[in-house]
Amino acid sequence: MTYLTTHMATKQQNAEMQKTFKQFDENGDGLIQKDEFIAAYSKLYPKQPTDSVKERAEEIFGNADTDGSGEIDFTEWCTATMS
Numbered sequence: 001m002t003y004l005t006t007h008m009a010t011k012q013q014n015a016e017m018q019k020t021f022k023q024f025d026e027n028g029d030g031l032i033q034k035d036e037f038i039a040a041y042s043k044l045y046p047k048q049p050t051d052s053v054k055e056r057a058e059e060i061f062g063n064a065d066t067d068g069s070g071e072i073d074f075t076e077w078c079t080a081t082m083s
């Protein structure tokens with residue numbers, strides 16, 4: 001399904017998803033770790049309390065990390081974004 005999801009997106013949607021993904025993938029390894037997500041989310045929403053950001057991270061990872069690796073890869077990101 002994840003392969004299909006990335007191919008169903010338009011080129012513009014795919015470019016936007018890649019841009020956003022790269023904002024969260026701070027070390028550029030092609031995976032978003034929870035600490036990267038928390039740091040990037042905190043930068044995007046600086047007024048959010050730390051506890052709220054951590055709760056959001058748990059929610060996102062619970063939904064997006066479909067393989068249970070503890071990280072979100074680009075295809076998981078696309079699937080979660082398009083869902």
